[in-house]
Amino acid sequence: MTKHLLFAFLLLTLQGIAKAEQIPETEKLASTAKIWGFLKYYHPQVADGKFDWDNQLLEILPKVKAADSKEALSKIYLNWIAGLGEIPICKKCTKDTDQEYFDKNFDLSWLYDDKVFTPELCDKLKFIEQNRFQGKQHYVHAPYKQVGNVALKNEPEYKNLDWSNPDMRLLIAFKYWNYVEYFFPYKYQTDQPWDTVLLETIPKLETARSEQDFHDALLQMIVKINDAHGGIATSHNKYYYSNIKTQFIGEQLVVRGFYDDFLAQQSPIKRGDVILAVDDVTVESMIQNHMDYVWGSNPASKFRNLGYEIIRSTEPSTKKITFQRDGEVKQAEIALIPYSKLVSEETEAWKVLAGNIGYVNMGKLTGKNVEEMMDEFKDTKAIVFDCRNYPKGAIHKLSSYLFEERSFYKAIQPDLDYPGQFVWRKGHQYRASKNYEKYKGKVIVLVNEITQSRGEFNVMALQSADNTITVGSQSAGADGDVSTLNLGGGIKTSISGRGIFYPDGTETQRKGVKIDVEVRPTIQGLRDGRDEVLEKALELINN
Known part of the structure; x- marks a missing residue:
């Protein structure tokens, strides 16, 4: 009886150890995103454009998903790197002492993540960093040298993108995540660490059931850079707007003016009216439920952008506006038209x-x-x-x-x-x-x-x-x-x-x-x- 109990205890212990060595699916995919992006910009052969790098990701994802341990996962990555060709010793890969560096964005500490990577893989990744590509990058460039910001190049257009393929959804998201990781100057200012945004986004991409779900997952990730230049536009985006200019004062959406004065004269809505609801959806509920999808650098720009989005549609239509004036609640139907037709009459410079x-x-x-x-x-x-x-x-x-x-x-x-x-x-x-x-x-x-x-x-x-x-x-x-x-x-x-x-x-x-x-x-x-x-x-x- 004692021997049986001892055997059962050892079996459970070994099962616990084996289970502990398994890596959750999301973490495996996140590590793939990081290594794929790192090699894209650091590996001498990859950064020089010698591979179809998107296809390389699509080929390795099934292997990553099948890996059942840290050792198996690291072996996949090591074999991948070995197949990319020689990494010559770089004699120029030191910081330029004539340059003044801004280091708040730089963080490659994940190269040493021993929970996901074996020591051999960590050493290999560090070697690549120390002997990184020097020269004209294949996938990014600075088109205006006097300015210095970086643009993408040599990226496939995927005009007929199969959004229903989960690996294609990951590809698009990984591409964006890595661009921000290496080339966004304000990454250090984001409210949420960029690593955790990746972990949070992957499950949403994996479970997307429609193209809109896919776009929403991307938008939620993009919003996390806390940048009013962010946002998303797709080939489906064609919006129609009202003639009303709005402004949040506190958390009240107020009419601050109109784009076209002639149209304004025909409108039952006046400057200073407080908009309470649009098509019976209250502004208060939009603030509570929609802010995760609104981009902006600070509350001022986020509320500004939310004001733009509240009264719009993807097709010409009308909206029922519930508004308040002098304590009285009223309703009106307003037409939505293409933005190009909302031309301000103000011409005096x-x-x-x-x-x-x-x-x-x-x-x-x-x-x-x-x-x-x-x-x-x-x-x-x-x-x-x-x-x-x-x-x-x-x-x-x-x-x-x-x-x-x-x-x-x-x-x-x-x-x-x-x-x-x-x-x-x-x-x-x-x-x-x-x-x-x-x-x-x-x-x-x-x-x-x-x-x-x-x-x-x-x-x-x-x-x-x-x-x-x-x-x-x-x-x-x-x-x-x-x-x-x-x-x-x-x-x-x-x-x-x-x-x-x-x-x-x-x-x-x-x-x-x-x-x-x-x-x-x-x-x-x-x-x-x-x-x-x-x-x-x-x-x-x-x-």
């Missing part, structure tokens, strides 16, 4: 306000108009630059009137010889292109959540002028030139491709631009037709 104050709409001002405008403004006591829009590109010429020479930012960009590493670059100087007479009055800059990307960059340039005050609320926090990623199958997304900082190292990403005087619109102000941010700017000038 600049004007002189009462009190001899210049006002500039940076969303309308072009470089060719700057000289005429500044000639008109030369004797004004102040200029208000309204950056609550997307600028046309007048800032370089405009800076000639504000300062002789300034470097108002510095930047980081990916090091393609050491993927995952980033190097500092000094911001190029903005120099006066002509000997223009410098403006001597005050400079006021207006910002809000619509101020994004080039808009935030413009604000930083304007802030470097003397006597500048910035008024408004948190900007979108998505700075740096955009990198657009075509993942295949008509699926596209984008990221902030270059890291932009103030000269003192302060981030603009997620935080937004620096603000001197914070002012937010109120619902009553909208109802009264007031621009409270502009009013505050005028008050500061006159005081």
